[in-house]
Amino acid sequence: MDGTESSSSHIRYCLTISYDGTQYAGWQWQLNANTIQLNVESAIEKVFQIPLRIHGCSRTDTGVHALGMMAHFDIPLKMDGSIPIPPQKLPLALNRFLPLDIRITHASIKPSDFHARFSAWGKQYRYFIWNHPHHNPLMRSTTWHFPQSLDIRAMRLAGRDFIGTMDFRSFANLHAYPVENTIRTVFRCSIRQSGPLLTFIIEGDGFLYKMCRGMVGTLVQIGIGKFPISAVRSMLAEKNRIAAGQTAPAHGLTLWKVFYDH
Amino acid sequence: MDGTESSSSHIRYCLTISYDGTQYAGWQWQLNANTIQLNVESAIEKVFQIPLRIHGCSRTDTGVHALGMMAHFDIPLKMDGSIPIPPQKLPLALNRFLPLDIRITHASIKPSDFHARFSAWGKQYRYFIWNHPHHNPLMRSTTWHFPQSLDIRAMRLAGRDFIGTMDFRSFANLHAYPVENTIRTVFRCSIRQSGPLLTFIIEGDGFLYKMCRGMVGTLVQIGIGKFPISAVRSMLAEKNRIAAGQTAPAHGLTLWKVFYDH
Numbered sequence: 143m144d145g146t147e148s149s150s151s152h153i154r155y156c157l158t159i160s161y162d163g164t165q166y167a168g169w170q171w172q173l174n175a176n177t178i179q180l181n182v183e184s185a186i187e188k189v190f191q192i193p194l195r196i197h198g199c200s201r202t203d204t205g206v207h208a209l210g211m212m213a214h215f216d217i218p219l220k221m222d223g224s225i226p227i228p229p230q231k232l233p234l235a236l237n238r239f240l241p242l243d244i245r246i247t248h249a250s251i252k253p254s255d256f257h258a259r260f261s262a263w264g265k266q267y268r269y270f271i272w273n274h275p276h277h278n279p280l281m282r283s284t285t286w287h288f289p290q291s292l293d294i295r296a297m298r299l300a301g302r303d304f305i306g307t308m309d310f311r312s313f314a315n316l317h318a319y320p321v322e323n324t325i326r327t328v329f330r331c332s333i334r335q336s337g338p339l340l341t342f343i344i345e346g347d348g349f350l351y352k353m354c355r356g357m358v359g360t361l362v363q364i365g366i367g368k369f370p371i372s373a374v375r376s377m378l379a380e381k382n383r384i385a386a387g388q389t390a391p392a393h394g395l396t397l398w399k400v401f402y403d404h
Numbered sequence: 405m406d407g408t409e410s411s412s413s414h415i416r417y418c419l420t421i422s423y424d425g426t427q428y429a430g431w432q433w434q435l436n437a438n439t440i441q442l443n444v445e446s447a448i449e450k451v452f453q454i455p456l457r458i459h460g461c462s463r464t465d466t467g468v469h470a471l472g473m474m475a476h477f478d479i480p481l482k483m484d485g486s487i488p489i490p491p492q493k494l495p496l497a498l499n500r501f502l503p504l505d506i507r508i509t510h511a512s513i514k515p516s517d518f519h520a521r522f523s524a525w526g527k528q529y530r531y532f533i534w535n536h537p538h539h540n541p542l543m544r545s546t547t548w549h550f551p552q553s554l555d556i557r558a559m560r561l562a563g564r565d566f567i568g569t570m571d572f573r574s575f576a577n578l579h580a581y582p583v584e585n586t587i588r589t590v591f592r593c594s595i596r597q598s599g600p601l602l603t604f605i606i607e608g609d610g611f612l613y614k615m616c617r618g619m620v621g622t623l624v625q626i627g628i629g630k631f632p633i634s635a636v637r638s639m640l641a642e643k644n645r646i647a648a649g650q651t652a653p654a655h656g657l658t659l660w661k662v663f664y665d666h
Binding site: 160161162207209233234237242243244245246247248274275276277278279280282284396 | 507
């Protein structure tokens with residue numbers, strides 16, 4: 143099975159997964175690398191005694207975190223047609239076999255046409271910056287320390303230009319993951335400020351490789367006056383990666399939640 | 405000098421220190437233990453080339469964190485009477501010699517009668533609980549994971565009984581640090597709820613050893629119905645450690661800020 147549809151002899155589970163990505167080579171399974179997917183699949187194998195591949199809603203890069211990563215997988219029904227493990231008992235069962243920096247926080251049963259990636263109509267990422275001359279040790283693994291002062295008003299104005307359905311080619315690393323269609327819709331790009339903590343909330347129907355981090359890095363460069371507020375618009379128009387600003391570091395980014403219809 | 409008053413040939417610096425206490429045996433200098441005080445003193449020695457003792461506003465236990473720990477120390481003035489290092493340059497100079505889980509976030513010059521401990525009229529501690537069946541890996545070093553559901557209303561009502569000037573003997577570990585006077589004034593004990601995150605904000609003029617953690621542990625036991633709401637009042641009246649509830653774990657506690665007059 144390629145994970146797009148389960149047979150009637152199988153049950154489709156969907157997991158919500160939180161992780162601190164600091165120690166991992168990202169979400170996606172890779173040869174000889176310690177990834178989140180590898181750890182979750184290994185826990186599932188221990189619980190169900192079946193080796194399998196799970197289907198995540200998206201990749202996250204090395205060092206990126208998640209509060210609400212979603213993934214699905216299929217398990218054969220028991221001989222009598224019953225569910226092997228009720229979903230409400232699954233998180234506890236899996237967490238026994240997972241390291242403390244990966245937690246299954248919720249599990250549910252989904253119809254056979256549900257797909258963690260293809261059924262999602264949007265995702266929310268949050269990017270955290272500690273904007274103070276000295277870092278906050280209590281948030282050092284989840285925030286980017288940026289000591290220079292930032293013009294938040296300019297960044298908010300520039301951020302509005304990311305909203306819409308556009309070609310985001312300039313904000314993607316297409317060398318690593320070539321894709322044909324680089325049109326994406328961003329429906330939110332806002333910045334919350336609470337003391338030195340800046341929270342970028344970015345929502346869209348999909349994101350190209352390193353797109354979120356390119357957006358944040360560019361806004362920060364606007365915040366220090368390296369680029370004018372109009373830079374986002376002109377960078378998008380160029381449709382060339384060289385046009386955009388820097389890529390913000392991975393450890394400030396968290397996949398916050400994924401949107402599905404019920 | 406015992407740190408209570410600096411001579412006119414010295415300058416008194418005061419530091420604001422943030423730390424992730426996970427890897428440390430608390431604040432206080434101890435023989436053969438890696439403490440925060442030891443690390444900060446060692447950085448000061450490297451910067452000023454003078455070995456000395458610093459004076460903290462309070463002890464924090466093994467595993468307890470701080471956002472705004474305060475400490476002072478005296479450094480001789482230069483031959484021409486000038487200040488060896490301007491305070492605004494001191495955090496960066498010290499942070500070069502500190503591990504990433506300890507940061508000096510601010511430094512100032514204080515009058516010779518200022519004392520980090522004796523000049524403080526109050527302190528604010530925050531205690532964080534992740535109240536959800538499964539822990540949040542992104543907050544696992546700073547929150548106590550408590551999976552059972554809690555009656556927050558009961559806890560808030562009971563928490564009010566901690567406010568006032570009273571003998572807190574029942575909520576202190578006096579075996580470890582005997583003190584004569586166990587009367588303290590608590591002026592705030594509130595609980596904020598934001599999804600699964602509970603934040604206890606506790607302010608007082610001073611705290612006995614493990615007092616904050618005893619207060620939180622007791623409120624949690626009231627929250628699961630182990631004790632009635634009236635328990636705080638009766639425990640305080642007994643003036644005996646055996647009377648009070650459990651001690652909440654250290655890693656949920658952060659010394660948030662210290663109050664001084666200007």
